[in-house]
Amino acid sequence: MQARDVMTSSVVCVTPDTTIHALALLLVQHRISAAPVVDENKHVIGMISEGDLLRRDEIGTEKKHVRSSWWLEMLGTDRGAGAYIKSHARTVGELMSREPVCVNEDASLADIATILETHHIKRVPVLRDGRLVGIVSRSNIVQALASALIAQPEPSAASDVEIRAMLMGELAGREWAFPGRNIVVQNGIVHLWGTVWSSDQLDAMRVAAEGIPAVKGVEDHTIPYPIMPGI
Structure with a gap:
C-alpha cells in the first residue's frame, strides 16, 4: 500500500501569518493535534503541533528561566531565547518547526513507518508535484492494518x-x-x-x-x- 491509499485528503493547514490563538481554535475545533504550514502555492514550509503550545505566557505555563553557568552565559548559548519564543510568539511562522519531513503520494507504508520511527514524529505531509495533497498519521497506518485483518481468507488445506x-x-x-x-x-x-x-x-x-x-x-x-x- 502507498501513501495515497491511506492518507487523509482533507487536511487542515495554516499559514505562517496564522495567529497562535487562531491555531489553537483550529486544533480544538477539528480535534487534531498538529497542522502543516503552507505558503500561497500549497508548498509545505513547516509543521506546528499542540506540543508547541504547551509553554505559553497567557496561561502561566511558560518555562521559567534558570540562570546558567557563567561560561554558557559568556558563550551566549543558553539564555532562554528559545523558551521565550515558545511562550510569547504571536504567529505560527515564529513558532513552527521548519524543514518538515514530507513524502510523495507513492511512498510505501513501510517507508512511511520507518520515517515516523526514525524522526520520532506522529504524522507526515503527503505531496504531489511538491504540493500538499494529504497527510499520513500513525492512526492511518493502524487503520490500514485493521482493514487488512477484517476479512482474512479461510486457511487452505496444506500438508x-x-x-x-x-x-x-x-x-x-x-x-x-x-x-x-x-x-x-x-x-x-x-x-x-x-x-x-x-x-x-x-x-x-x-x-x-x-x-x-x-x-x-x-x-x-x-x-x-x-x-x-x-x-
Whole structure:
C-alpha cells in the first residue's frame, strides 16, 4: 500500500501569518493535534503541533528561566531565547518547526513507518508535484492494518510438508531463526526443538509459525542455550 491509499485528503493547514490563538481554535475545533504550514502555492514550509503550545505566557505555563553557568552565559548559548519564543510568539511562522519531513503520494507504508520511527514524529505531509495533497498519521497506518485483518481468507488445506516448507521460507535469512532449523510439523502442529538464546528468539519463532495460515498450533520443546561459567 502507498501513501495515497491511506492518507487523509482533507487536511487542515495554516499559514505562517496564522495567529497562535487562531491555531489553537483550529486544533480544538477539528480535534487534531498538529497542522502543516503552507505558503500561497500549497508548498509545505513547516509543521506546528499542540506540543508547541504547551509553554505559553497567557496561561502561566511558560518555562521559567534558570540562570546558567557563567561560561554558557559568556558563550551566549543558553539564555532562554528559545523558551521565550515558545511562550510569547504571536504567529505560527515564529513558532513552527521548519524543514518538515514530507513524502510523495507513492511512498510505501513501510517507508512511511520507518520515517515516523526514525524522526520520532506522529504524522507526515503527503505531496504531489511538491504540493500538499494529504497527510499520513500513525492512526492511518493502524487503520490500514485493521482493514487488512477484517476479512482474512479461510486457511487452505496444506500438508505438513508444505507447512514446514512455508515456515522455512519465512525464516530464511533471519539471524534469530533456530540453528539447524529444528522444526517438525505433525498434523498441522509446529514443534520447535533445540536450544534458544532468548525468549525473544522463541517468541519470534512462534509468531512466524502462527503466521502460516494452515498451522493449528505451536508446541515448544526448546531448552535455554547453556552459558559457560564465567561468561
